[in-house]
Every structure is written in structure tokens, then in C-alpha cells.
Amino acid sequence: MIFNAETRSMKFVPFLISSAVTILLIVVFNTRWGLAPALGEFLSPQHGFWQNAEPVDRDFGQDLQLPGLKDPAEIYLDDRLVPHIFAGNDDDVYYLQGYMHAKFRLWQMEFQTYAAAGRISELIGPKAINYDREKRRLGMGYAAEKAVVEMEKDPVSKAEADAYTAGVNAYITNLKESELPIEYKLLGYRPELWSNLKTALFLKFMSLDLAGSENDFEFTNLRSILGYTTFNKMFPVSQDSLDPIVPVDTVTRVPRIKVKAPAGSDSAYLHSTDTVSVHAVSKPDKDNGSNNWAVSGIKTKSGSPILCNDPHLGLHLPSLWYEMQISCPSFNAYGATFPGAPGVVIGFNDSCAFGFTNAMRDVRDYYEITFRDDSRKEYWYNKQWVATDFRYEHIIQKDTSEYIDTVAYTVFGPVMYDKSFSGNRKTNDKYYAVRWKAHDPGNELMIFNGLDHAKNYTDYQEAVKWLHTPGQNAIFACKNGDIAICDQGEFPAKWKRQGDFVMPGTDSSYQWQGMIPQSENPFMYNPERGFVSSANQYPVNPATSPYYLGGEYPNYRGLMINRYLGQMNEIGIEDMMKMQTDTYNPLAGMAKPVFLKNIDTTDLTANESKYYEMLKDWDQRCEAESKGASIFKITWDSLKAIVWDDDLAKAGMPGFYPYNSTLLEGILRDSTYEFLDDIRTPEKESLKQDLTLAFRRAAGTCKNLDREGKLTWSKFRATRIEHLANLDPFSRLDIDNGGGEFSINAMKIDHGPSWRMIVQLTKNTEAYGIYPGGQSGNPGSPYYDNFIDNWVNGKYYPLWMMAKEEETDKRVKAIIRITKL
């Protein structure tokens, strides 16, 4: 018996071992190791990434039953996968828009709200903690929560946001594991349900990108170390080559707010020598700009207005934009939409067209706070100790414990920088509260709602009034012939230089003294010259403006646009396409003659002479194959370093260069421009010396680049369109096109025309558009990046405003029919 039992138990051993190995293998392949996904789940053809490998001929047609829909609806997907939604009422149209955004862009729309809310640590762990803390301390969540209150106060925006949220969630709740976007599978998490808060977070993300730009800490240090007089010359508040949105000779209205600099600010503020020790973790791209223009019928071939817009934003995959037509009995709109928010943002309806460029105003300032003690419970304000509000930011960190950031809120706003946080700097023992316009209540959804429904100029005026932050140059054209532009937003009324430097926060004297009444915002309606335009330049002449504008205003694109439009007549759509993709570099056009006159060619080596000749022969166009464009740019950058770095080094800030227009205007005006002198040498350097040195250095760089085959403009600039999570195989790193930062076609390394649109408002609207991406956010879809090559080549797609009766048109590739569940 004993013997038998032993054999029996012996027979258990192989079973146990093989079972144990099986379980172990399952556990190993079901676990994430570092950044690698759980292999079993990820590789399983029925669950993992293979499920995202979409058949190239996939039929997107289906019959759907969805809860929350009021009337039956149809969505027609065309050959570019653009959905044309036809719904029975407003709520249904936003509901289905949310559904389609989620269906094609779910990961992106959620990821952007994680980024906005400072929740990236949740996905990738503590290495994102500084990024997250910066967003929390700026009050992104605080601002979004306030925006939700505004959004839900108004029955129209509440209904719209609720319907959109319900539509997104209708998709998420029915989503099978295998259908999860591949990024969720790679990073190992699942989508949360959507909410109106997430929509608000997305809109604040755009506010941060477009109205979050400032250099207050850098400016403070430069002013304190170099002195205000020098600073003021390096960063002047005007330009010689000024061509503002509203022409300089326009009469300005009498201001209703009389701004006044606080007593003693000359010495306590402008000439203060206090330095700061703060360094932002991430900054919005300073060139988040755009072009838009509208020409009236008197200048067009068709006799009807044409409206053009190309917003320049960070280029990513999946793209920020998603193209669609949304149609219901009350409106019918087509254009670029934001996955993450309802409505068409830049587009047209049956009566008019609309678009935006960034207004560039500085609406984010800092105040130095004096706390009673380290507990930060009370701060000194208007001669008394005032209690602080605390907001506790719970930052979940993947694979480790939660991080609780306690942020003090003052009358100015959150204390963004303090002893525990100074961005990427280690030491800072002062407290700086941020006053940011995006914290103020506003209901930005209503602009898009208003424009999508707009029938005429009055409707447009009503719609743009909702725009508080980010301030935009809202452009408009209508089938009745009207054109208009408005520098729209709610902007603080500032005294000169207010907010350019960190301000004292011990009393109310340095606070914003009010908001500029919207009726005083610069605007143009059917001007005699027959066109309106904007390209992020000054809205008005800063010298005659009753309010200080703040911010940086690039002027060269605007100059070109106005020059072209002023000369053009009989304008057709092709002319507008040519203009949007124009690569002429106006800065080079003005600078090159100075270069050629001053570069001393007597001692140039054979190599240097070669590049000098190439520069001389260059046509000032930034074409993809041009080498001259690169030689100019390298010389220009080299000149910037020679002229500015000696002064900037004194403040420990090499590379923080003044505006390009400042240097150009300096050398155009005066060959003895004071900054040409290298303050580190006893000698007084001249323009000739600086330019010759800049060119010789540049020629050395050019030689090396040439040898590697990287001197042609597109190779040198090396534009890339990165996946939002920086996954290279999901990115397009080989963009080979023309254009540059000073050209109307404003291409930079990871930034450029993110949606080119041209709308001719003839009886039957004729519209064209393209964006660098594709309608599907799935890297496994042929529709992921299929627009990019045509975009690179400056081509456009006809934008088809479909009529319901055209259901059988051959452009319709799939039909989704939806009924109420």
C-alpha cells in the first residue's frame, strides 16, 4: 500500500511541474515589464495589436442602435473617410459628433486631457512629475472646473456638451478589449468615461497653447541685470516695418478705461534689480501663429468673397484636427473639428465661412507673494494678512505612491512657483502667483455654436463675443458679400510694460485695472481696400493704442499677405492656393542686401566664396531643394549669436534672442547699431566685422552639412510629424517640403500649417482644404497619414458639402445608419 501511494504521489510531480510552468508562462506573458506591454495579450491575434491592423478595404458601414439618440440619423463616410452626419436635431448631431470623434480618435482625445490636467505620471510614472506639477500649479484643473460651471449655466451649451459627452460614452461603453486603440494596449491602460470636464480640459489645453505664452521670468532677469534701458532696446514694443491688422491710419476709439501705472513703478518696477530663479518645464511654441484673410467680391474672379485660413500649430499624429460635416435642421457646417470638443471650429456653413489666427496678447502675469511663514497660510495684501486657499492636487504616479501637491491660491491666482517647485531650477526661495486670463469664467463652446449657426454679419458678431480666452483674430466672409475681421477676446487693460516682468504682489496697485470693453476691440468690416487679413502681427499701431498689448508679434507674414492682396485683382482659388503655399522669405529679402554689402569677400577661402556665391544667387525662396535658404538661415542664426550672446551671457541667458525684427531693423537703420559691439572685447566691432565673422562661421557649418547631403532646405530644417507619445514608428520623420518661419507657408521643424482651408462663397460654395494627417487615429489604418504626401506637395482636397439627396453619389463609401436603442 505504501509503495502504491508513493508511485501515485510520484505521478503528481510531472502534472504539477507542467501546470506550474504553464501558469508561470501565463503570468510572465500577462505582465508588463518596464515599458514593454504584456506580450501574451499584446501579441494575441484575437486580442492584441493585430486587431488594430485594419483591413485596407474595410467597410465602415453598419447599422447601429444607440441609447440617447432622439431621431434616426445617417452618417455617410466619403472616400477620404470624412463623415457627413445628418441628424434630426441639434442634440443628436453633437451626440454623433462625439461618437465619431471617439470611434476614430479616442486615444488622442483622452491623452490630450491627461496632458492638460497634469496626469501624465499616471501613464508613465514619476518621470512626468515636473510636467504634471507645472500644469496643476498653473491651475489647469481649476480653470477647467470653472469653465464647466459656465458651460452648464447656459442651456444651449449645456445641451450641446451633454450630448457630445453622451455620444463619446456611447462609443466607450460598447468598446471591446480587442478594439481598444493600440496606444492603450502599448501603455497598458483603459479609457475612462468622457465628461464635460474633459471637454473643458481640452479647451484649456488650447488656451495654454495659444494664450499661455510669456517670458516674464526671462525678461525680469534681463531687465534686472542689463538694466531697463538696454532691455527696452533689445525687446522694443514697436516695429519699423509695421503693418497691423487694422491699418495704422484707422482712428482709435476713446478708451473707456484709463489705465495708469502705479505710483513709483518707474523705480520699483521698471528699474528694479530683483532677479528670479525660475525656469519653465515646458512652454507653448512662440510661433503658434496662423494666417487668415478674406477678400471681397470686388477683388475676385467670381465676384464672391473668398476666405482663407491656415492655423500654424504643433504638428502631430494623430492630427489635432478631424474633418467633418455636421448637419441638422437648424444648421449645416463643414470644416475642421477638435476631437475633444463639439462643433466645427474652422470651416463654413450654407451662408458664411469663418476662421482664426492667434491674437498673441500677453494674458499671463506673475506677482511676487509674501507669506507670513512657511506654512503659506496667510499672505500680505493691502496692509493685512489674508488667508490663503489651498487646493490639493493628487497626482497618481504609475508604479509608485501618489504625490500630493498643495497649491496656495491668492487673490491673484495660484502660487505656481515656490520653494518646492521652480520648474526645472533647483533653488528658489520666493513665491510667485500667476494671474492668467484663462482662469476667468468664459463659455468658449458658444463661439463655435454661434459661428456654425451664423447666417450673417450680425450673427458672427454675436458669436465671437463669447470668445474670452484664447484671444483670436476671428475672420468672416458671407455669401451676401460681407467680409470682416475682429481682434477678439477679453483682454486686460494694461499700462506700458505691465506684466512683462514679475510684479509686486503685496497690494492691489499692480493688479490688472480692468478688461478692455469688447466694443473697443480692433475690427474691420467691408474695408475699402477689399480685404481683411491677420498673421499674428500687432492688431493696431502699439504707439497709438490706448492700452499696452504685451506679447510678441511676428510681422513678416502679415507684410507679405497684405502686399500680395493689395496688388491682386481677379482673384481665383488657385491664386489663394499659391499664396498659402508661398515660400518667399521677406526677412531674407530685406536682410540679404545688407549681408552682401557688408560681408568682406577679400579674404574668403575657396569654400567660403562658393557659399557666398550661392547665397548671392539665391531667390529668397525657401524651396525644399534650395541650398541658399539654408545658407541664409545659418548665417542669420550665426549673426544673432554674435550680436546678442555677449550681452545675454551677462545675464546668464545665452540663446534667449530678441525678436528677429529687432536685429533686422537695427542693422537696416544703422551700420553702427550699438549691439554689434562685442562687450567682452576692448575693440569696437562693426557691422562688417560681425557679418563677415557670422558668414565665415556659417560657411564652415554649410561645408559639413553639404558633405552629409543635408544642406538643402528641407533636409536642413528636417520637419517631422511626431506621434503624440513620441513613438517614432508611428511618426512621419521624412517631411520633404518648402516653407519656413518667415514665409506665409510657415513650416518649422515640428510646427506649421495644420489645416489649410480656402472657401469661395459663390452660390454653391466651392471649398478646398487639407491637413497633415489622416482621418483615422489608428496607426494600423491606411487613413492614418494618407493626407501627408499631398499636403507636402501643396495640394488640396475639394471639401464636399454633401446634401442628403446625394446618398447615392459615388464619393459615399460607407453608410452608418443609427436608430435609437
Next chain:
Amino acid sequence: MFKYILSILVTALLAFVSGLYMPWWGIAIAAFLVSAAIPQKPAFSFLSGFLGVFLLWEVLAWWIDNKNNGILSQKVATLFPLGGSAVLLIVITSLIGALVAGFAALAGSYLRRLIYPVPPPETV
């Protein structure tokens, strides 16, 4: 030989069905059940579980990849990094499934031996 081929086919079929309703490791249960039900020498059970899922995943991955024109496999094979080789990615995919199923089948086969002991050779 018949049982061997039958086991492979039934494993593949059951593994496929499990994939419709269960997480990815349903393939282990499928392979385990098949080898517990169809008596084979342990080595053959292992092989039939292994091959059943290997073939299933190979065919599925290849089919999907083919319909996708290799758009995604090429990207994932660069991410991993496998030099962008879709073939390698498909083989690794199949191997991982096969390994799990093979051991599960082995365990199933040993379980069967516990319940229905194989008669010792001298009694045959």
C-alpha cells in the same frame, strides 16, 4: 497519428473559440482540455498543443497582416525592435502562444494519466 492530428485541429479550433469569449490565456485552457480528453503520450500532447496554437496564431496573424498590407506589423516590428520584419513578428507571436498552449497540453496529458493510469507494459 490520427489522434495527433485530431488533437492539433481540435486545439486550434477550441483556442479560436476561446479567443472570442475569453482573455488571451483561454488558449491554455483549450489546449489543456483537448489533451486531457484525447489520450496521447505526454510528448505528443505537448506537440499537438504547441502546434495547434502555433498554426492558429500564425494563420490569423498572417491573414490579418495580409489584409492590412503590412501597415501595422511593419511599425510594431520597428517599435519592438525587430528591424521592421513582419515575418519575425508573426513567428514570435505564434511562438508565445504555442509555448503556453504546449505546456498546458502537457499538464492536461499528465492529469489524464492521474485519473486513468496507463496500464504497465507487462499487463498488456
